[in-house]
Amino acid sequence: MKHQTTMGMNRTGVASSPRHAKALYDASKRIKKPSLDGHGIMQVRQAYVNGGELGSVPPPATLKGLGKTFIELLKGERAPVLIDRLCERLSSERSAVRLYDGMLAKYDVMGSWPGGPTREEIEHLRSEELEHFRQLHRELESMGTDPTALTPAADVTSVALMGLPQVISDPRTNLHQCFEAMLIAEQADYGFWEVLANLAVEMRHDEMAGRFHRILAREARHLSLTKSWLVLGVSASAGVRAFGQELSVRPSTDGKRRRTTRKSTKRRSRPRAR
């Protein structure tokens, strides 16, 4: 039950208080001419656009000791874009490690659900996020760029994902709910790694692109695992079967990862439309 959603005294909707709701609606009805016209709001928003920017990407701290390729790379207009994307990934991967720390804290108290993650699996994802963070740290250092800087793209992603730690660290959320937040994090991770890997390819930095594509493959697995755990958990708590959740990676005792196949359930008939 600890991962299940229960029915109770939710008071947020109008149906929880019909008498008051009717009065509320009666008062509101007296306002004439309701309108969805957001023209004024739009005008103010537009008037402020171009009034400033989030900030900038720092220049390389030093060009000393850098290879010719990197010096070439850092010249021109494309360099800040690459540095910005690298810093974005670094910042997000670092945060993802902390998100998984929060997941582990919750796992240890609440446990998992049938078909849900094991502690080792969560730890494994955490360790890969940490590896990615350190890889990016090395990439930035090798380019003479300060890996501790907060760049605009890193700032944007961190603002966009601000609610994730809020969900995961809330003691009242269960592991299911935390995985909802992790799904958003992993979706974003996958998407942004695609952006970065593509950029490295287009900038013809082949070695870097190779490294990033390997990370992208791992992130694809993170995303698929997170999704399948969530689907299985939600399905189990609703007492229904989950379709098409096959893959999991469980670390074996010898330290090598092995692929296991979860029994997939064949769809017997179309679900009835409600």
Place this chain on the structure above:
Amino acid sequence: MTIDLRKDTGVPLSRQTFNWRELVQTPYSKLDDDAFTRVRVVLMNGIEAEAVNFGHSCARMNQELRRPLAEVRRAEHFQQTLVNWLNPPDQSPLETTIAYEQVAVEVTASVAQNEPDPYLAQVYRFGLLEDFDHLYRYSALMDRLLGKDANNILQSYTDVVPGRPTSEEHRAPSDDLRTSYDAEKAAAVSKMNALTILAAEQQAQNYYMNIGPQHSDPVARQLYAEIAAVKEQHVTQYESIIDPKESWLEKWVLHEATEVYNYYSCMEQETNPRIKTIWEQFLDYELGHLAVARDHFEKHEHRDAAEILPAKLPNPISFDSHRDFIRKVLQREVDLRAVGPEFVASSQVPARNPSSSYRKRLNADGSPSEMVAAGYRMNPGTELSPESKGDGQKERRAR
């Protein structure tokens, strides 16, 4: 439970201790608890903040009171921490803002009805219609910026319609000052009412000044700037109804009595049993603080505290929907305007008055509160939802 403000000694200060685990408790549920549990939490945070701020001001002016004030203030600080930390982390600053305005509307409505002095009651009704309008403007913002429904927070207890338009509320400082009560003649409940509403408005101003810039949307930033300015006016208004001739010690005693009164009101009506025990505990703590203040008042001023304290508490603040009262006030008084300390119909405001030029200057490049709510009609489920038939249950069944 009978409280004797003149004699009860409550829990001694030496036993008012906390550890971090006690201070940080499980918050109320945004989804399942009654809206008035949230209203009480928000109000009591304001009451404690006022206690702490008053204690600091008093200490700055009174050498001999510094130690007892510091001791009481430390307990007040931790009480405020415990109370404010009952707000849940899934409640956004804008949702909390809606709650602040529900406090301002419903608590002021209760106070206005419980106020024996007709002029002071008028002051509260005047402020009430302005806070009522703020609720409407913030609800429009929540709907139009986030696609969220303010009624999830209000739980249908409070109407969301325009009051005195916020754009009209901007007044020159001289039109925000009121006539104070006479401490020698005023009823104790009048003094406690004034401190209660002052505290609520002061914390709203502080809150908006902190969270306004946390919004990225320029419309939201402007609206918070605008309503925070009116809260500053309200603080000016409500502190001006308090008799400045009261001594520092008299004010201290009245602050503590007000805290007792508020915790008692909360305790009597709380529906969450866990939070009710907090109100009970803090009521006893406040009686302890009142005993300290009373002792110093009698020691230094050689007066009997019974001169300023009633034996019995006034009727508790009513934490309930005051919809009918508010509608009547809205219908009769929305057109009132302040000219100096008096309230007159808008048609009687002199053509040349300091507030109109002040307002004109502020609204010169548009009014955020007008713009955010242009054509806004609150509809449960947001204005994007199909129009309700007015009865949620029937609607639900119909679906």
